[in-house]
Amino acid sequence: MEVARTTADVLVVGAGMVGAACAYYCSAAGLRVTVLDRAAIAGGTTSACEGNILVSDKEPGAELELALLSNRLWAALGAELGAASVELHHKGGVVVAKSPEAAGGLATLTAEQRRHGIEAVDVAPDRLFELEPNLAPDITAGAHYPQDMQVQPMLATAELLRRARRHGASVHTGTTVVEFLRGSGGEITGVRTDAPDVPTISAGWVINAAGSWGGSLAELAAAPIPVLPRKGFVLVTEPLPPVIHHKVYTAEYVANVASDDAALQTSVVVESTRAGTVLIGASRERVGFDRSVSIPVLRMLARQAIGVFPFLSDVALLRSYLGFRPYCPDHLPVIGADHRAPGLVHACGHEGAGIGLAAGTGHLIAQLLTDREPDLDLAPFHPARFQEVTT
Amino acid sequence: MTTSPAEPRYDVAVLGAGPAGLAAAVAAASTGSRVALIDSASRPGGQFWRHRAGDDGTRQLHWDTFRALRDALERVEHLAGHTVWHAERTEQGFTLHTVNGGAASEVACRTLIVATGAYDRQLPFPGWTLPGVFTAGGAQALLKGHGVLPGQRIVVAGTGPFLLPVAAGLAEAGARVLGVFEAGTPARFTRHPVTALGKLGEAVGYLRTLRRHRVPYRMRSAVVAAHGEATVRAAGVASLDARWRIVPGSTRTLDCDAVAVGYGFTPQLEIPLQLGCATRLDVDGSLVTRVDGQQRGTVPGVYVAGEACGVGGAGLSLVEGELAGLHAGYTTTDTRLNRRHIDRLLRRRAALRSFAAAMHEAYPVRRGWLGWLAEDTVICRCEEVTASEVRRSIVDLGATDPRAVKLYVRPGMGLCQGRMCGYATSWLTAQHHGRGVRQDDLLGMSSRPIAQPVSLGALSGHADD
Ligand SMILES: Cc1cc2nc3c(=O)[nH]c(=O)nc-3n(C[C@H](O)[C@H](O)[C@H](O)COP(=O)(O)OP(=O)(O)OC[C@H]3O[C@@H](n4cnc5c(N)ncnc54)[C@H](O)[C@@H]3O)c2cc1C
Ligand SMILES: Cc1cc2nc3c(=O)[nH]c(=O)nc-3n(C[C@H](O)[C@H](O)[C@H](O)COP(=O)(O)OP(=O)(O)OC[C@H]3O[C@@H](n4cnc5c(N)ncnc54)[C@H](O)[C@@H]3O)c2cc1C
Numbered sequence: 042m043e044v045a046r047t048t049a050d051v052l053v054v055g056a057g058m059v060g061a062a063c064a065y066y067c068s069a070a071g072l073r074v075t076v077l078d079r080a081a082i083a084g085g086t087t088s089a090c091e092g093n094i095l096v097s098d099k100e101p102g103a104e105l106e107l108a109l110l111s112n113r114l115w116a117a118l119g120a121e122l123g124a125a126s127v128e129l130h131h132k133g134g135v136v137v138a139k140s141p142e143a144a145g146g147l148a149t150l151t152a153e154q155r156r157h158g159i160e161a162v163d164v165a166p167d168r169l170f171e172l173e174p175n176l177a178p179d180i181t182a183g184a185h186y187p188q189d190m191q192v193q194p195m196l197a198t199a200e201l202l203r204r205a206r207r208h209g210a211s212v213h214t215g216t217t218v219v220e221f222l223r224g225s226g227g228e229i230t231g232v233r234t235d236a237p238d239v240p241t242i243s244a245g246w247v248i249n250a251a252g253s254w255g256g257s258l259a260e261l262a263a264a265p266i267p268v269l270p271r272k273g274f275v276l277v278t279e280p281l282p283p284v285i286h287h288k289v290y291t292a293e294y295v296a297n298v299a300s301d302d303a304a305l306q307t308s309v310v311v312e313s314t315r316a317g318t319v320l321i322g323a324s325r326e327r328v329g330f331d332r333s334v335s336i337p338v339l340r341m342l343a344r345q346a347i348g349v350f351p352f353l354s355d356v357a358l359l360r361s362y363l364g365f366r367p368y369c370p371d372h373l374p375v376i377g378a379d380h381r382a383p384g385l386v387h388a389c390g391h392e393g394a395g396i397g398l399a400a401g402t403g404h405l406i407a408q409l410l411t412d413r414e415p416d417l418d419l420a421p422f423h424p425a426r427f428q429e430v431t432t
Numbered sequence: 433m434t435t436s437p438a439e440p441r442y443d444v445a446v447l448g449a450g451p452a453g454l455a456a457a458v459a460a461a462s463t464g465s466r467v468a469l470i471d472s473a474s475r476p477g478g479q480f481w482r483h484r485a486g487d488d489g490t491r492q493l494h495w496d497t498f499r500a501l502r503d504a505l506e507r508v509e510h511l512a513g514h515t516v517w518h519a520e521r522t523e524q525g526f527t528l529h530t531v532n533g534g535a536a537s538e539v540a541c542r543t544l545i546v547a548t549g550a551y552d553r554q555l556p557f558p559g560w561t562l563p564g565v566f567t568a569g570g571a572q573a574l575l576k577g578h579g580v581l582p583g584q585r586i587v588v589a590g591t592g593p594f595l596l597p598v599a600a601g602l603a604e605a606g607a608r609v610l611g612v613f614e615a616g617t618p619a620r621f622t623r624h625p626v627t628a629l630g631k632l633g634e635a636v637g638y639l640r641t642l643r644r645h646r647v648p649y650r651m652r653s654a655v656v657a658a659h660g661e662a663t664v665r666a667a668g669v670a671s672l673d674a675r676w677r678i679v680p681g682s683t684r685t686l687d688c689d690a691v692a693v694g695y696g697f698t699p700q701l702e703i704p705l706q707l708g709c710a711t712r713l714d715v716d717g718s719l720v721t722r723v724d725g726q727q728r729g730t731v732p733g734v735y736v737a738g739e740a741c742g743v744g745g746a747g748l749s750l751v752e753g754e755l756a757g758l759h760a761g762y763t764t765t766d767t768r769l770n771r772r773h774i775d776r777l778l779r780r781r782a783a784l785r786s787f788a789a790a791m792h793e794a795y796p797v798r799r800g801w802l803g804w805l806a807e808d809t810v811i812c813r814c815e816e817v818t819a820s821e822v823r824r825s826i827v828d829l830g831a832t833d834p835r836a837v838k839l840y841v842r843p844g845m846g847l848c849q850g851r852m853c854g855y856a857t858s859w860l861t862a863q864h865h866g867r868g869v870r871q872d873d874l875l876g877m878s879s880r881p882i883a884q885p886v887s888l889g890a891l892s893g894h895a896d897d
Contacts (some may be wrong), residue, residue: 196829333520355887
């Protein structure tokens with residue numbers, strides 16, 4: 042029996058936020074796209090995050106440039122798809138500080154960020170309570186970031202894939218890549234899967250959008266990249282009337298995001314969702330893919346959230362969830378063609394910012410694959426940077 | 433995994449004080465184990481022996497058994513009013529995180545017996561979220577626990593033998609029960625060989641009660657709509673074909689002020705799932721914990737008894753509880769077990785389980801109920817997600833399993849955490865993909881790391897770290 046052979050210009054492996062954005066921009070650019078996921082759409086780390094599209098937590102550097110590009114693209118997506126269809130909310134971020142040291146650090150950061158094009162507004166305490174009336178009284182300083190947004194990440198992923206399908210893309214869930222196919226010159230020509238309906242798919246380009254599993258997928262192509270999991274918990278409260286208006290977090294957060302420490306860190310991020318539940322995130326721990334629930338971590342998050350919003354003490358915790366951020370040692374994503382395996386393009390390793398950075402990533406990948414000049418210099422994200430370090 | 437510094441305070445902690453948990457606690461204590469019995473209710477008894485203070489047991493079944501168990505609790509530490517919101521493994525056993533009112537505390541034990549029971553399985557239909565529409569178990573609990581009738585003119589509907597005691601109880605307490613509408617055709621069940629063993633006596637008794645109160649019992653019929661503005665005023669009752677599709681033109685309206693509906697039970701599995709116990713799909717289509725001959729789950733030190741390992745009634749729960757309690761007790765105290773007694777219990781368990789399986793086979797949920805749904809029928813009442821939104825998430829957004837539906841449009845993310853809508857969402861998703869409901873569908877809607885709500889203050893206030 043002859044096996045049906047599927048062909049595409051671009052095969053995206055991974056139907057998370059990043060893979061969906063790649064599929065959306067590539068199909069909009071006229072490429073024939075196929076998307077695979079071993080599980081369901083948006084069932085990976087994308088289903089375990091807070092959906093923030095942030096510029097506020099970025100320090101000057103390549104990631105900040107990608108975040109600013111993504112911020113503009115998300116706003117455009119919201120206008121194009123309808124903000125409600127992805128629950129895109131221009132809520133803005135508020136960063137607060139209690140100690141004089143934290144306040145000083147925050148002021149230095151906002152000044153630096155303003156020089157790099159971020160709207161970062163230092164806010165006096167009285168004005169801070171206008172922005173967030175329920176803040177703890179001992180908060181002494183703050184900053185407002187009007188550009189910060191939030192999206193419902195699972196919905197956004199599904200919606201972008203719906204749009205990509207309208208542009209002719211096909212999506213195969215429950216389909217795992219088990220092997221890469223190679224041409225006579227050793228170049229990647231497609232993949233073999235475990236699904237009987239699409240046993241092989243040939244493609245001009247294979248995009249590695251496998252998130253925290255991007256390292257294993259790259260390994261399968263004999264082109265290893267160091268993507269590792271960084272575990273995080275989020276607490277979800279009972280639904281409340283609107284009591285928190287922005288994404289609110291403490292100044293310690295930025296330091297933690299950029300930290301190299303493997304030990305547990307929590308710096309609380311508190312915000313409401315459209316449904317009224319309050320999300321309280323997020324811890325950072327390097328413990329591999331360990332799915333066990335840690336009560337001390339939940340306790341610490343609860344304690345810190347109450348420190349920012351004391352009223353939360355009486356609010357019920359309904360559930361918690363956890364996920365594994367895909368991180369690289371230098372905290373930058375891997376975006377670009379892998380010269381060890383021609384035909385393979387990476388789009389993974391976005392750590393705690395893959396929702397926000399997805400728009401820029403998909404856009405840049407589409408530019409790359411249609412031979413257009415990328416809006417950003419991709420060199421800092423290039424997979425070859427790891428080889429340079431090792432050799 | 434956390435380490436608890438000291439030797440656990442209890443050899444055996446029993447979670448749930450219904451028939452299974454009571455039997456387990458008493459049996460474990462009889463082996464000399466130090467036993468804690470934990471339940472969120474203030475009085476022991478669970479759903480089956482739910483009662484009020486000073487209840488003399490007049491309308492209760494097997495009240496003598498309950499009294500004997502309750503009296504034997506002298507040797508057991510009964511932590512009433514304690515809700516367990518999370519269970520975790522430790523080096524020496526388990527730690528149960530509980531809340532009692534606003535106060536958080538922990539219970540450390542070497543072995544754990546989970547006997548958390550089940551709650552009513554819901555099938556949504558137009559109007560089911562109106563005040564006055566109760567679950568069958570909810571209506572019964574109101575009566576048994578508070579002495580309150582859910583209404584004066586009550587329609588009882590659903591499937592399974594449990595509808596009979598509910599209707600009989602309501603009628604005996606003075607309500608006018610307008611009818612019991614059984615969607616299935618259990619006549620075949622009454623001819624089933626295992627029912628002939630004599631277990632039918634109870635059912636016959638209830639039927640007699642219903643006849644005395646002139647309550648009609650109709651098969652192949654169901655409440656397919658509830659009508660009313662602020663509260664339910666009428667129920668739409670229809671005849672069904674063998675696949676539970678509405679027979680065209682058969683719907684009639686009964687004026688009522690309450691409806692009690694139940695389509696079987698959903699076992700409560702949060703705690704075994706938190707601990708990593710394996711599950712299976714039971715004959716009734718419910719997700720249940722896998723247990724072995726000693727009632728052990730697949731995680732060492734965890735025993736499961738009662739509905740949490742398969743719905744089978746109070747009698748089976750008692751036997752399973754006793755087995756679990758004896759084995760857990762014997763393991764922790766290293767005493768010798770009475771093989772003959774154990775064998776007797778195992779034989780009883782086998783007979784009761786085959787009876788339960790025959791019962792489940794006689795009362796299956798048929799796919800025609802999906803046709804009762806209107807586009808705007810609410811599937812998830814907490815998040816107000818309608819049938820058409822669920823369908824849109826499947827057709828337009830590509831949801832291939834119920835967890836994906838939940839992630840895109842939120843059924844199961846609200847207060848009840850999918851306890852109510854998980855089953856219906858699983859059916860809707862499976863039907864659209866041309867398959868039956870699978871174990872993974874239900875698992876995807878059943879993982880609840882926080883088993884019961886706990887205030888952030890109670891969670892954080894604990895100063896042990
Ligand atoms: C903008 C926004 C809005 C949101 N709105 C809401 C809201 O309104 N209400 C709300 O409650 N939440 C909301 N969330 C949070 C969202 O619900 C979570 O992303 C998601 O629900 C977490 O998935 P889960 O509940 O399935 O839990 P998880 O903890 O992620 O689910 C665990 C699941 O993973 C499975 N699993 C996968 N791998 C394994 C493995 N190896 N071993 C064991 N089990 C495994 C389990 O079986 C289980 O099904 C929102 C998030 C955002 C960003
Ligand atoms: C607690 C927490 C909070 C977070 N908060 C935010 C936030 O507020 N804002 C933000 O921008 N980011 C946040 N993040 C990070 C964000 O969730 C991730 O960066 C992002 O989801 C990564 O998306 P992805 O598409 O790369 O990966 P995923 O969503 O994990 O998708 C990868 C997909 O690849 C599939 N896959 C893997 N291997 C194979 C294979 N061999 N074959 C087929 N399919 C395969 C997987 O099934 C998966 O669906 C948070 C993360 C966590 C854990």
